[in-house]
Amino acid sequence: MTAYSPLAHAAMIEHLCGHIDYDQWLHHCMMMLEKADVVYLLKTPGWNESKGVRKEIEYALMEGKDVWTVKYPVPSYGTLFMSRVTGEINWEK
Numbered sequence: 661m662t663a664y665s666p667l668a669h670a671a672m673i674e675h676l677c678g679h680i681d682y683d684q685w686l687h688h689c690m691m692m693l694e695k696a697d698v699v700y701l702l703k704t705p706g707w708n709e710s711k712g713v714r715k716e717i718e719y720a721l722m723e724g725k726d727v728w729t730v731k732y733p734v735p736s737y738g739t740l741f742m743s744r745v746t747g748e749i750n751w752e753k
Contacts, residue, residue, distance in 0.1 A: 664692055666712070682712070689716055698726045700742070701749075705732075708751045717749055 666689045674680060689712065693699070699720045707713055720727050727745040 664696075666692070666716070686712055686715065690719060693720055693723075693725075696720070696725060698728065700728050700730050701745075702730045703732045714751065717745075721745065721749070 666685070670680070670685055693716060699717065701707065701713070701717060717727060727749070728742045729745060729749070730742050
């Protein structure tokens with residue numbers, strides 16, 4: 661399994677190269693999503709306010725990819741902390 665985090669990736673690139681605009685990052689993220697088999701959405705504070713996250717998740721669902729939400733902070737081992745998105749995602753929580 662190979663993991664990719666747009667947020668972590670973007671932070672390092674911007675640190676090294678300077679600001680890259682939203683449309684460039686969105687294009688890059690969509691190319692990465694094309695290759696993904698599964699998407700895990702870590703529900704950090706503000707996740708539901710991000711236009712980029714919304715577009716990425718809607719795209720993944722439209723393409724029939726498995727999307728899982730992950731509670732944040734991640735609870736202790738043995739606790740259910742993920743749930744599979746089987747329809748529309750609840751953007752309120």
